[in-house]
Amino acid sequence: MAFVVVDNCVRCKHTDCVEVCPVDCFYEGPNFLAINPDECIDCGLCEPECPVNAIYEENEVPADQKQYIALNAELAAKWPNITKKKDALPDAEKWDGVPNKLQYLEK
Known part of the structure; x- marks a missing residue:
């Protein structure tokens, strides 16, 4: 089972998780991070590092966010790999906890 980045990362994009990943399986888009499920080794190091609780083990992704597994x-598969921590988006704090942010995800 891979870990999955879900809704609360949209428009926040904290990258604390990236630094602890031993296999560099994070990929960066304009306002979201994604985990490559074929590269993730299910070590779980990223999950507690996310300050907005936007990372779940695949079998624990909330029912209303299952679409993020395929996403x-x-x-x-199309975004560049990210291996170093960067600053979160400028208005990340404002977006933390806002529900149903999929409509704002920039591909």
Whole structure:
């Protein structure tokens, strides 16, 4: 089982998780991060590092966010790899906890 980045990452994009990933399986889009499920080794190091609780083990993704499982695979295949921590988006704090942000995800 891979880990999955879900809704609360949209428009926040904290990258604390990236630094602890031993296999560099994170990919960066304009306002979201994705995990490549074929590269993730299910170590779980990223999950507690996310300050907005936007990373779940695949079998624990909330029912209303299951679409993010396929979306992570799709986006990781076309976005560039990210291996170093960067600043979160400028208005990340404002977007933390806002529900149903899929409409704002920039591909």
